[in-house]
Amino acid sequence: MNTLSVWRGIAPSPGFAMLSADISTDVLIIGGGITGVTLAWLLARQGRQVTLLEAHEIGSGTTGNSTGNLYETLSHGLHDVSSRWGKDVARQVVAERRAALQFIQEQAQDAPGAAFRRCPLVLYALADKQQSLVDQEFEALSAAGCAVQRGPVPAALPAAAGPAVILADQAQFQPQAYLVHLAQEAARAGARIHEHSRVLDINARTRIVDTATGAVNAREIVMATHTPKGIRLVHAEMPVYREYAVALPFVDGARDPGPGIFWAKGEEGLSMRTLEQPDGRRFLICVGQEHPPGAHNAKAALMAVEAAAQRHFGDAEPAYRWSAQHYKGADGLPYIGRDASGCLVATGFATDGLTWGTVAARLLAEEVADRSPPFAALCKPTRLSPIKGARTILEEATVTARSLVKDYLTHRQEEKLSSLAPGDSAVVDSEGESCAAWRSPQGELFAVSSVCTHMGCKVHWNSVETSWDCPCHGSRFRPDGTVIEGPALRPLARRHPRSLEP
Ligand SMILES: Cc1cc2nc3c(=O)[nH]c(=O)nc-3n(C[C@H](O)[C@H](O)[C@H](O)COP(=O)(O)OP(=O)(O)OC[C@H]3O[C@@H](n4cnc5c(N)ncnc54)[C@H](O)[C@@H]3O)c2cc1C
Ligand code: FES
Structure with missing residues (x-):
């Protein structure tokens, strides 16, 4: 199945060259996301020597x-941060995110196709039992000084169980078009950017990073x-979660909710929005079905999002289907700054990382310059908040332990891999080793170890994206x-394995 997102389908990659020599740089950034x-x-504009490697x-x-x-709030609720950290921290979260949103707006102005627009965020419950969450959120947003009110849900959306929370002056854009523009601007300002340059080893002590085609000091x-x-x-x-997305083309008579971020909470909860292209094409985008990777039926999850989208917005065939995963901080805040190895890291953004990633870049640029803004202290990666994050840490440890024990006990015994049909996958014992095998629709057999090279959990087949996914850390x-x-x-x-032989 083609799983290219609507964003990447519309805005192709900029085509930066691969790293092809050993080089030295002041700051090396691994990863070409937001x-x-x-x-x-930011660093190139400050005149720093900076290199970015993207796998x-x-x-x-x-x-x-x-x-x-x-948006300035959080998808799992500002009330969550407020109850763990207090109202003052919730206010700081809103202020940092609001400033990042303004920063994005300024950069997006000159970005072709970035389609930045201000719009409301509408949060509502699909069933009575989720209404209290919506009400809690209203209180938390009001206390944090946000422009929030209660109101009805647009008639085009799945029906609400009660009044929605409407947060004014949030925004949406075309993330890939924005990113491509910013990367080109960074390169123009002097940053060296290399695509198809996967980092294979990081020596934090010697400060040397290896790729297959060159090392960076x-x-x-x-x-x-x-x-x-x-x-x-x-x-x-x-904890890590994967979610599934579809973009339906608008057809005549389809329900149109208009510009906005629409979050319907409930068992069939969806995040919904529209996208208007300069060439007149319009899409309705629906995202949902949050599951730990490697621990669910990916095809069923994608089909569930597709079915829910078609039920509400008409049964057009999706033009794009895709999936992605996110990592949730244990105590509701991201981890940004220097970790125990001495490297700078930025993670734990949940599904709020377009804004958190921008906050992180701004904080890390300060850290590179040996400055430490007040918000950086809250996001230190070395913090461990046993009280604020206790439940999440325990849940994550349980998933890892369960995956390790269950998979080592239950995977299938010896089987002739030669009998695997095109499109089928299997994890089997072969000659005393656990083997993850898949036969392509063209008949080629791929066999690899089923043991994840990170910390040894067993990988599971993802039939939507034809990949082996690890349930432990994604x-x-x-x-x-x-x-x-x-x-x-x-x-x-x-x-x-010999069992490949007929
Ligand atoms: C389904 C879904 C919907 C979401 N929607 C929203 C939303 O509407 N709003 C919002 O704010 N957030 C949203 N998020 C979250 C947000 O998209 C992410 O938090 C954010 O994009 C993370 O950006 P990043 O730059 O940190 O990571 P990424 O965008 O993942 O970039 C990391 C990059 O590092 C590269 N890389 C990894 N390993 C190596 C290596 N060894 N060598 C070189 N390069 C490497 C990767 O190839 C990748 O390009 C969503 C998340 C999901 C899962
Ligand atoms: S064991 Fe950590 S990701 Fe697989």
Whole structure:
């Protein structure tokens, strides 16, 4: 299945060259999403020597697969931060995010196709039991000084159980078009940007980073990789979730909710918005079905979003289908700053990272210049808040432990891989080793170790994106073992079992 997002389908990558020599730089940024590209732009404009390495293409991580909404609140609720950290911190969160939103608006003005527009955010409940969450959010937003009111939900949307919370003056854009523009501006300001330059090893002590085509020696290393690479304490604190998205083309008579960020909370909860293209094409975008990666049926989740979207907005065939994952901080705040290894990291953004990533880039630019703004102290990656994050840390540790034990006990016994049909996958015991195999529709068999190279959990098949996904901390691999995303640096080992023989 083609899983290119509507954003990446419309705005192709800028085509920066691969790294092709050993180089030295002052600041090395790993990762070309909104965090890395914004930081590269800020540092280059300050006259710093900065290099950015991107494993695939600019925006191919989560940024180019998001929903493109920008807001000063949080998708899991400002009331959550308010109850864990207090009203003053909730106010600081809103102020930082509002400033980041303004920053994006300024940069987006000159970005072709960025389609930035101010709009309201509408939060509402699909069933009575979620209404109290909506009411709580109204209180938290009011206390934080946000321009919030209660009101009805547009008639085009799935019906509400009660009054909605309407937050004025939020925004939405085309995240990939914005990112491509900012990367080109960063390069114009002097940043060296290399695509298809995957970092394979990071030596935080010697400050040397290796790729297959060159090494980089840097004074400062920034991991803007969504989740940091290698084994880090924050991985034990951050649950990972995948979500599914479709973009339906507008057809005559389809219901049109107009500009806005629409969050319907409930069992069939969806995040909904529209996209208008300069060429007149219009799309309705629906995102939902949050599940831990590698621990659910990806096809069923995608079909559920598609069915819900078609039920509400007409049964047009989706023009785009895609999926992406996010990492949630244990105590409701992201992790931004220097970690125990001495590298700078930015992670734990949940589904709010277009704005958090911009906040992070602004904070990290200060940190590179040896300054420490007050908000940076709240986001330190080395903080551990056993009280504020206790439940999340315990849940995450349980998922990891359960995955390790269950998978080692239950995977299938020896089976002839030669009998695997085209399109089928299996995790089997072969010659004493666990092997993850998939036969392509063209008949080619790919066999790799099923043991995740991050910390040894077993990978599971993702039938939508034809990948092996790890339930523990979200590493994902192609059928040939290459890393797609997550904390793993090394590929899954190739296997050549005898059971391949007919
Ligand atoms: C379904 C979904 C919808 C979302 N919608 C929204 C939204 O509407 N609004 C919002 O604010 N947030 C949203 N988010 C969250 C937001 O998209 C992310 O938090 C944000 O894009 C993260 O940006 P980033 O730059 O930190 O990471 P990414 O965009 O993931 O970029 C990291 C980059 O690092 C690269 N990389 C990784 N490893 C290496 C390596 N070894 N070498 C070189 N490069 C490497 C990757 O290829 C990738 O391009 C959504 C998230 C999901 C899952
Ligand atoms: S064990 Fe951590 S991602 Fe697989």
